[in-house]
Amino acid sequence: MQKTVIIIAGPTASGKTALSVQIAQLFNTAVISADSRQCYREISIGTAKPSPEELSAVPHYFINSHSIREEVNAGIYEKLALQYTSEIFEKNDVAIMCGGTGLYIRAFVEGIDDMPAIAPGIRTHLNEQFARHGLSWLQEQLQERDPGFYATAETQNPQRLIRALEVLDATGQSITTFRNATRAQRDFRVIKIGINLPKEQLHHNIHYRVDQMIQAGLVEEVRSVLPYREHNALRTVGYQEIFSFLDGYISLDQAIDDIKTHTRQYAKRQLTWFRKDPAFQWFDPRDTAAIITYVKQQAQ
Structure with a gap:
């Protein structure tokens, strides 16, 4: 069988993590995260990392692998993800990649240009x-x-x-x-699965998840990383709004509302990005039987 990477992508709160664990168990393999923030050990609540149960169900790469003091970008991710893939391929013909950071997925599949060093x-x-x-x-x-x-x-x-x-x-x-248009040649096959929910369901999931994050201690987590607030990983939804609350600019209720609004907007941008790629086959994540049938057919 040809070595294959199955990519599971889609908007935030659409069910990518649970599906990727299920598919990884099907092939008895590991999951490589393609999320630009879940690699940081110091931020867990606001990044919606896989649960301890999900992390123990199958091996995961690029989760809690870095400190927020380290610079991670798409170029670094490309090299790391290719290393992870070759490690998985030593024991298995299939690797799973799961995430919503479109630039990281593109870097892995197509390669990324060397950017100049910036002072x-x-x-x-x-x-x-x-x-x-x-x-x-x-x-x-x-x-x-x-x-x-x-x-x-x-x-x-x-x-x-x-x-x-x-x-x-x-x-x-x-x-x-x-940025040049030369795509890197990979010596493995890529199967791209896109998942999405009806808008009302996705928005419900987003709002529920934000409320859960607040209950789990998001404000305390953001307070703990205040010294690193200039870091790119924290210039993102869920952290910027709580910084504004901690700075006294807005109330906590306003911060929570803003996180929900900005997360919905982010999900829309993710969908726009992935939908531009015709290689994605789209599914409702609740239709796991159809997804598994498709994956098995493609991976033969």
């Missing part, structure tokens, strides 16, 4: 400007200085905008000049 001062300055002037400042800067990239950029994602401005400041060139 730390440039990033610090841009982060300070973002903290002072907000998202609209980043958008205006990029629209003015790199309209070509801005036209296709995720304009609501501050990390992506800061990254593009960093490259401009460091090299004087658009980030697009460092």
Whole structure:
């Protein structure tokens, strides 16, 4: 049998983790997380890591593997995920990849371009400007200085905008000049499964999950990582809103409402990203029988 990676992707709170564990058990194999935040040991509640039961059911890679003090990006992930894959392939013909970070999945499947090194001062300055002037400042800067990239950029994602401005400041060139269209050749087959729920059900899951995170101690978790608040991993939904609450700008109720709203918006962006890839076969995650039948057929 040809070595195969089964990728399970989709929006947050759609049921990827439970499905990936089920498929991994079917093939007696391991799961590689493709989530840009679950690798950090210090943040567990707000990242919706697999439960202890799920982690013990099958081996997992890229969960609690790094400290928040370490820089992890798509380029690093590509190399790590390829190492994990070859390790799994020593004992098994199939590996499972599960997650919602589209850029990480693309880096693993297609490769990612080497980006120029950025002096730390440039990033610090841009982060300070973002903290002072907000998202609209980043958008205006990029629209003015790199309209070509801005036209296709995720304009609501501050990390992506800061990254593009960093490259401009460091090299004087658009980030697009460092992206070439040569896809890496992989010596294994990839099967892509996309899962999604009806909108009302997905939104219900998101709201329920946020309430569970608050009950599980999200505020205390965010307080514990305050010294690292400038880190990219914490410039994300669930952490930024609680920082605003801890800073006294908004009430806890407002922070919770904002997390729910921003998570719904994030789920929509994830869907847009994955739907652009025609290789994904889409399923309702509750229809596990159909998913398993499809996977078995494809993996033969």
